[in-house]
């Protein structure tokens with residue numbers, strides 16, 4: 097069975113159709129990259145999969161392990177194993193990163209029938225993960241994303257991902273805002289999670305990321321559709337040629 | 348006839364007769380009194396309160412009274428000091444006595460208390476108190492609605508230092524009305540931390556007045572929490588009487604059902620070079636009503652005053668009402684004063700972020716509400732107390748907050 101199956105997905109925002117029939121299948125162990133011009137619907141696709149309100153799915157289906165994703169609430173989708181690393185993570189004052197991480201982790205563990213993680217074990221886990229991502233451990237004492245720099249926010253997203261160990265991770269421009277070293281560290285974080293039972297959907301504007309996180313498939317999205325798919329070489333070609341031909345084709 | 352006074356109330360001659368004391372000659376403030384515009388007392392006045400019994404059996408301290416680690420407890424039941432329930436050893440630096448209440452002039456509720464309070468529990472602090480003092484006031488109505496008039500006097504000598512926790516709770520049953528008055532004197536260079544939690548029974552009325560003076564170089568840090576009760580008002584009047592005094596007055600409330608909670612503060616900068624800050628935060632749900640009235644008075648001489656005040660309320664549903672009235676009366680010209688007030692709702696983007704990490708909506712909402720209250724609660728500088736108050740809010744959210 098495919099891990100994530102998106103079939104002819106149509107979705108609108110504020111009455112305007114943004115996704116115009118997306119079909120995409122992620123097999124276990126695969127990394128797919130989506131590239132495409134600004135405003136094409138890449139974040140819309142990731143939000144629709146994650147279950148954000150305000151997006152109306154007008155047609156199509158999404159399945160995770162054969163289960164109907166669109167019938168689930170956002171929190172159920174996450175517990176089922178969908179993870180979205182946000183393009184723009186929100187700042188949440190007053191809620192400490194550690195309280196948040198612990199609550200999220202325990203929600204998942206409860207779902208899996210495991211006991212809550214004990215305080216010491218949790219701290220050890222966070223310590224190990226933050227170290228690996230080159231983040232100061234003290235950061236988890238701060239309010240969630242509040243005052244984090246652009247790059248720190250992206251790292252924090254990856255930290256959450258490595259703690260929650262999702263089945264399908266959607267990374268929405270996680271590379272933008274990262275410095276050169278951070279890009280490598282974050283990519284290593286992602287690569288360390290690559291596993292036969294897991295799949296990634298990596299949205300990016302830069303071929304450079306794909307040197308680190310080498311994709312099995314690259315898709316070009318334009319005007320709410322996947323207009324071309326190929327191997328990792330497609331990313332190199334896009335880098336050289338740009339999107340002109342896709343934009344003109346649809347216009 | 349007039350709406351400035353409620354003449355028809357149960358605290359007159361027959362009430363006094365039951366106590367064998369001279370009657371209170373005052374009246375309750377009516378809706379035309381500016382300070383009481385948002386908190387109507389007519390429902391209270393209609394209940395035939397009798398004086399609370401002095402000798403009630405209390406087998407156990409109510410469950411919503413936290414155990415403050417390392418604290419010595421002073422327990423009052425129906426306003427009376429209960430030696431049998433209190434700790435004998437209060438630790439170095441603390442002297443406890445019972446003093447007669449002087450019927451001084453004051454607001455009508457202070458006068459009501461003075462008329463009917465038993466002796467005041469007086470805590471005298473010299474040097475650095477070794478233990479946290481935890482004052483527990485329990486309202487125990489009997490078979491009929493009763494009123495109690497607890498009186499607490501705190502005196503911190505020059506250079507003294509103490510942490511006080513106060514829990515106001517009640518036994519479930521008939522309606523009761525608690526009318527506590529606390530007089531707190533912070534001596535020169537003294538430091539008093541006072542953390543008050545009002546978590547009365549859902550049928551209870553609680554109208555508290557705190558009268559605080561802070562002498563030169565003194566520090567007063569207070570946090571007031573309001574969680575339950577039918578109608579609660581915590582009125583806190585602080586006078587900075589000596590230069591270089593610092594006051595941090597903070598509070599939080601969480602209301603559901605039909606609860607009504609009123610924070611009224613008066614920060615009186617009488618002298619120059621003092622600093623005061625106030626952060627009050629509330630969450631409201633159900634059909635509840637929250638009130639914040641904050642007056643800052645800066646006297647003509649009180650140059651270089653730095654006075655700040657902030658009130659923020661979070662609506663968990665559309666039913667509640669918030670009334671906020673900041674008042675700045677500034678007569679000095681070289682001062683820094685700021686006040687702010689906002690109301691809002693939970694941000695759906697915040698909710699989605701938490702839900703997208705697998706957190707169910709109820710838990711997500713509770714996290715966000717606790718987060719909203721955190722910057723007030725985090726002002727509590729004594730860590731174990733901060734944790735206790737945080738936990739009390741957490742419990743409230745889990746058990747009483749309409750999810």
Ligand SMILES: Nc1ncnc2c1ncn2[C@@H]1O[C@H](COP(=O)(O)OP(=O)(O)OP(=O)(O)O)[C@@H](O)[C@H]1O
Nearest residue numbers: 109110114132133134135136137138139140141183
């Ligand atoms: N809430 C909204 N209301 C109106 N239009 C919206 C809303 N959300 C998204 N859109 C529109 O949908 C389109 C697709 O946006 P989306 O964010 O999915 O693009 P994207 O491909 O992720 O772009 P980028 O590369 O710049 O991140 C855009 O035209 C955007 O303005």
Ligand SMILES: [Mg+2]
Nearest residue numbers: 138139140183
């Ligand atoms: Mg985007």
